[in-house]
Amino acid sequence: MLLRLPKIGMEMTEAVLARWLVDDGATVSKGSALYEMETDKVTNEIESPVTGRLRQLAHEGVTYQVGDPVAEIVES
Amino acid sequence: MTATSPDDATLVQMFDTMALIVATDDALRGAISAGSATLAYYSPRGQEAVAAGMAAALRRDDYLVTTYRGLHDHIAKGVPLRPLLAEMLGRAEGTGKGKGGPMHVSWPDVGLMLTTGVVGSGLPIATGLAWAASRLGQGRVTVASFGDGASNIGAFHEAANLAAVWRLPVVFLCQNNGYGEHTAFADHVHIEHVAQRAAAYGMPGVTVDGNDPEAVYEAVSNAAGRARTGEGPTLVEAVTFRLFGHVFGDRMAYVDPTELEEAWKREPVGRFRHALIDRGLLTEEEASAVEARCASVAADTLAEVLELPEPGEDELLRDVVAPSVVLTNPLSHGHLEMSVRSAITLALDEALSNDDRVVLLGEDISENGVFGVTKGLAAKYGKDRVRDTPISEQAIVGAAVGSALGGLRPVAEVMFMDFLGLCLDQLANHAAKLRYMSGGLTTVPMVLRTAVGGGLQVGAQHSQMLEAWLTHVPGLKVVVPSTASDARGLLASCIADEDPCVFIEQVLLLSRKGALDHKPVPLGVADVKRAGSDVTVVTYGRQVHDAIAVADDLASRGVEVEVLDLRSLVPLDELAVLESVGRTRRAVVLHEAVVTGGFGAELAAGISEALFDRLVAPVLRVGAVPAPLPYARDLERLALPGPERLLEALEWVLAYKD
Numbered sequence: 001m002l003l004r005l006p007k008i009g010m011e012m013t014e015a016v017l018a019r020w021l022v023d024d025g026a027t028v029s030k031g032s033a034l035y036e037m038e039t040d041k042v043t044n045e046i047e048s049p050v051t052g053r054l055r056q057l058a059h060e061g062v063t064y065q066v067g068d069p070v071a072e073i074v075e076s
Numbered sequence: 077m078t079a080t081s082p083d084d085a086t087l088v089q090m091f092d093t094m095a096l097i098v099a100t101d102d103a104l105r106g107a108i109s110a111g112s113a114t115l116a117y118y119s120p121r122g123q124e125a126v127a128a129g130m131a132a133a134l135r136r137d138d139y140l141v142t143t144y145r146g147l148h149d150h151i152a153k154g155v156p157l158r159p160l161l162a163e164m165l166g167r168a169e170g171t172g173k174g175k176g177g178p179m180h181v182s183w184p185d186v187g188l189m190l191t192t193g194v195v196g197s198g199l200p201i202a203t204g205l206a207w208a209a210s211r212l213g214q215g216r217v218t219v220a221s222f223g224d225g226a227s228n229i230g231a232f233h234e235a236a237n238l239a240a241v242w243r244l245p246v247v248f249l250c251q252n253n254g255y256g257e258h259t260a261f262a263d264h265v266h267i268e269h270v271a272q273r274a275a276a277y278g279m280p281g282v283t284v285d286g287n288d289p290e291a292v293y294e295a296v297s298n299a300a301g302r303a304r305t306g307e308g309p310t311l312v313e314a315v316t317f318r319l320f321g322h323v324f325g326d327r328m329a330y331v332d333p334t335e336l337e338e339a340w341k342r343e344p345v346g347r348f349r350h351a352l353i354d355r356g357l358l359t360e361e362e363a364s365a366v367e368a369r370c371a372s373v374a375a376d377t378l379a380e381v382l383e384l385p386e387p388g389e390d391e392l393l394r395d396v397v398a399p400s401v402v403l404t405n406p407l408s409h410g411h412l413e414m415s416v417r418s419a420i421t422l423a424l425d426e427a428l429s430n431d432d433r434v435v436l437l438g439e440d441i442s443e444n445g446v447f448g449v450t451k452g453l454a455a456k457y458g459k460d461r462v463r464d465t466p467i468s469e470q471a472i473v474g475a476a477v478g479s480a481l482g483g484l485r486p487v488a489e490v491m492f493m494d495f496l497g498l499c500l501d502q503l504a505n506h507a508a509k510l511r512y513m514s515g516g517l518t519t520v521p522m523v524l525r526t527a528v529g530g531g532l533q534v535g536a537q538h539s540q541m542l543e544a545w546l547t548h549v550p551g552l553k554v555v556v557p558s559t560a561s562d563a564r565g566l567l568a569s570c571i572a573d574e575d576p577c578v579f580i581e582q583v584l585l586l587s588r589k590g591a592l593d594h595k596p597v598p599l600g601v602a603d604v605k606r607a608g609s610d611v612t613v614v615t616y617g618r619q620v621h622d623a624i625a626v627a628d629d630l631a632s633r634g635v636e637v638e639v640l641d642l643r644s645l646v647p648l649d650e651l652a653v654l655e656s657v658g659r660t661r662r663a664v665v666l667h668e669a670v671v672t673g674g675f676g677a678e679l680a681a682g683i684s685e686a687l688f689d690r691l692v693a694p695v696l697r698v699g700a701v702p703a704p705l706p707y708a709r710d711l712e713r714l715a716l717p718g719p720e721r722l723l724e725a726l727e728w729v730l731a732y733k734d
Contacts, residue, residue: 001110002110003109003110003111004110004111004112005111006108006109006110006111006114006325007108007111007114007115008108008324008325009116009323009325010116030106042325042327043327044325044327045327046109047105047109048109049105049106049107049109049110050106066111066114067111067114070111
């Protein structure tokens with residue numbers, strides 16, 4: 001499953017991927033926190049919608065637009 | 077009250093409903109996290125038991141009005157998942173063809189008449205639905221679902237009072253989830269329970285554990301039973317908790333972690349699952365099978381919906397208004413001379429007589445109304461149909477909106493147009509928009525009559541022509557008659573129309589006499605009140621008569637002024653305006669309202685855009701000066717646009733030579 005940068009709140013258009021909370025290649029479970037994203041307004045932890053092996057596609061400190069690919073999870 | 081307990085099948089059904097709410101919430105949150113769905117999402121997680129208990133206690137055709145955090149209510153009441161999710165994601169297959177969105181779901185097939193994005197605004201509308209159901213003998217109950225935050229809004233208090241005074245079959249269901257947006261209950265309400273507020277209105281108030289679907293079922297069942305037997309409304313407060321905050325992404329920094337932890341321990345779905353297994357109503361395997369089925373239904377439906385197309389451009393302007401209703405039968409009393417006041421009374425009288433669905437509501441209308449317009453109607457049709465209301469403008473207009481949604485043809489009266497400020501939300505956010513936001517599933521055929529006291533020395537709060545507030549909102553129709561015949565004909569057309577119409581009565585016109593005409597007066601058809609070839613005065617309402625007087629004066633100087641009476645501002649007879657001004661090549665726009673930002677600005681701009689190369693002079697606007705209308709006689713006269721200022725403007729445009 002391809003994970004894209006979500007839109008959180010009415011006015012968000014972009015966010016900085018502040019910090020990965022899991023390593024590239026790690027196995028993540030549904031509901032676990034994957035990364036922190038930061039907008040002008042707030043910092044949010046984004047949870048994994050599925051269980052599987054994570055491949056990071058985005059880098060810490062970089063600004064991404066809503067809908068940009070952030071990670072891929074191969075479901076298990 | 078005797079408790080009405082759910083039977084075993086109902087208990088299992090409620091678990092099923094709760095499992096589907098959880099699964100749908102889960103699927104949506106997953107899709108938002110993955111970036112495949114982008115919407116502002118107000119999770120109902122934690123409140124499943126309230127919705128499941130409520131819906132199980134109702135008939136399929138009972139009405140429900142809910143709020144933007146209403147997904148659990150929608151699912152429980154039986155809105156099919158596919159059009160529901162499609163609406164949330166803005167797809168053409170949505171309940172409102174993707175034009176309403178998650179905050180505006182309607183599905184009349186299961187009684188869901190309204191989801192509002194404005195806190196508390198559904199409650200006055202619920203009273204109207206209940207009134208309609210009761211008048212139409214449908215035995216339907218209306219549930220108004222709202223949050224603890226809404227119990228502080230004026231609309232709640234006006235609606236609760238009206239429902240109690242009229243003994244309406246309403247169940248006010250407060251889902252007290254502990255927070256109004258980010259503010260804790262104790263910080264916005266100074267009593268222990270919302271249900272205590274019922275005492276102020278003389279209705280029963282009960283507080284139940286909102287995490288226990290059986291308790292909610294019993295409370296709503298009892299309340300619905302009272303409502304159905306004519307005992308009036310009940311306030312049920314279901315105490316619960318909002319487990320995922322206000323909106324998706326809300327990190328709930330304002331919630332004490334211990335409070336949240338405790339709330340999760342009381343989480344309703346797991347708790348109810350245990351209870352059903354303990355009582356032998358479900359096995360562990362059966363419960364898991366229900367959850368697995370719901371999870372796959374929700375996930376599969378969401379996946380399908382994500383592939384659906386958005387509405388096409390052809391939907392952009394569809395459903396703003398209904399197809400026009402044009403009366404064709406000749407009207408009664410042709411050639412009879414009467415005042416504007418009597419002509420309005422006649423139109424109301426004939427509407428009440430011809431159509432049982434027509435009802436009137438407003439302050440003091442069973443007496444005479446403040447200007448005698450409703451005189452004699454209560455005696456003829458009864459106080460149930462010519463209904464006095466409390467001094468509660470939100471409730472009056474909300475009850476009109478709701479009763480129109482529920483199949484009546486209400487004509488509401490708001491005593492003075494200045495009081496629109498008290499009820500503009502009902503008019504502009506609800507009456508005007510429900511047809512569009514529901515993709516045409518619901519419609520609001522109501523009329524709002526309102527008086528304007530300009531020129532009567534009644535001061536700045538009883539005098540304003542505020543038609544520009546209304547013409548600015550797509551979905552509202554706005555009518556201003558100038559003669560007895562037009563008043564009768566236009567009001568008849570408004571009552572027959574499928575859309576909300578505002579009918580403006582200038583008090584200074586009410587005693588003006590004129591002969592009635594047999595011809596119906598459709599909305600959107602202007603009338604040349606005086607023909608001329610040199611300049612057009614585009615006007616409406618009582619200024620039509622000023623314009624005719626000035627035109628008569630100018631005729632003695634050899635200038636022929638055409639007076640075009642718009643009669644309805646929305647819909648606007650653009651063709652008549654452009655035909656007349658295209659011919660005379662000069663235009664003055666005249667109205668009683670303040671010039672700045674007035675409807676005249678719209679007219680002047682429209683004329684200039686369409687006829688730029690035909691015009692020989694700029695389009696001038698004449699209206700009230702930009703000040704609150706003063707009280708003192710001479711000052712008021714100076715503030716309003718009299719014949720002198722119109723004459724000055726006409727001379728100005730006539731001075732331009734081709």
